[in-house]
Amino acid sequence: MGIPVKTPAELDRMRESGRLAARVLKAVAREVRPGVSTRDLDGIARDLIANEGANSAFLGYRGFPGCICVSVNDEVVHGIPGDRRVAMGDIVSLDCGVLFRGWHGDTARTVVVGATDPEAMRLVRVTEDALAAAMAAAVEGNRLGDVSHAVQDVVEAAGFSVVREFVGHGIGRALHEDPQIPNFGPAGKGPRLRAGMTLAIEPMVNQRGHEVRVDRDGWTVRTRDGGLSAHVEHTVAVGEGSAEVLTRTDGN
Numbered sequence: 109m110g111i112p113v114k115t116p117a118e119l120d121r122m123r124e125s126g127r128l129a130a131r132v133l134k135a136v137a138r139e140v141r142p143g144v145s146t147r148d149l150d151g152i153a154r155d156l157i158a159n160e161g162a163n164s165a166f167l168g169y170r171g172f173p174g175c176i177c178v179s180v181n182d183e184v185v186h187g188i189p190g191d192r193r194v195a196m197g198d199i200v201s202l203d204c205g206v207l208f209r210g211w212h213g214d215t216a217r218t219v220v221v222g223a224t225d226p227e228a229m230r231l232v233r234v235t236e237d238a239l240a241a242a243m244a245a246a247v248e249g250n251r252l253g254d255v256s257h258a259v260q261d262v263v264e265a266a267g268f269s270v271v272r273e274f275v276g277h278g279i280g281r282a283l284h285e286d287p288q289i290p291n292f293g294p295a296g297k298g299p300r301l302r303a304g305m306t307l308a309i310e311p312m313v314n315q316r317g318h319e320v321r322v323d324r325d326g327w328t329v330r331t332r333d334g335g336l337s338a339h340v341e342h343t344v345a346v347g348e349g350s351a352e353v354l355t356r357t358d359g360n
């Protein structure tokens with residue numbers, strides 16, 4: 109038992125699926141603009157994923173009806189693509205998971221439409237900073253709690269709050285493998301990290317309170333107090349001196 113450690117050949121496969129997920133996410137993010145519907149964004153992802161000979165990891169997952177998750181403003185994660193049209197000032201979280209030749213990649217980012225609201229931009233920047241801090245902690249010899257704590261530290265220092273009910277996860281042949289990766293908790297606790305473990309680290313950060321609720325659609329997670337929420341995610345491989353980001357497009 110324990111957290112799977114991938115072989116070098118398996119890591120090569122995960123680099124492929126990770127790059128693919130990242131390319132799709134980047135392409136979809138470019139299309140986020142006022143007037144586009146969340147279903148349009150889903151369609152762009154669906155076509156790109158199909159053209160690559162891959163599959164969405166989300167479509168049909170426990171019955172999820174989209175290829176990607178699109179979560180707007182107070183929606184935290186798991187927004188279902190539909191008729192909603194993006195408006196100036198919205199913050200749009202996009203989450204893309206793919207399955208390619210048996211291996212998964214999972215990555216998310218949050219786009220501020222029009223970059224108008226300084227507080228929304230700060231929320232997204234802090235969420236990205238929290239992910240960067242967590243990835244810096246995802247090195248051999250550290251403990252899983254060091255990753256979790258790094259997120260919480262950055263988020264709470266900025267006056268925002270960390271969602272408790274939803275967590276990051278190990279990833280590989282399965283979309284969700286051991287371990288669960290909370291975005292909060294004490295440093296120095298939990299399993300020891302080893303090079304070759306592959307983790308999807310995904311801070312979900314609320315502008316105000318950390319409490320969330322699930323919509324009647326059974327999927328969409330929202331902040332309870334109506335505040336904004338941001339979500340970013342990378343799939344990484346734990347390394348000896350540093351983590352390797354698997355969900356990078358080439359050259360950035």
Ligand code: MG
Binds near residue numbers: 310
């Ligand atoms: Mg994801």
Ligand code: MG
Binds near residue numbers: 276
């Ligand atoms: Mg994930």
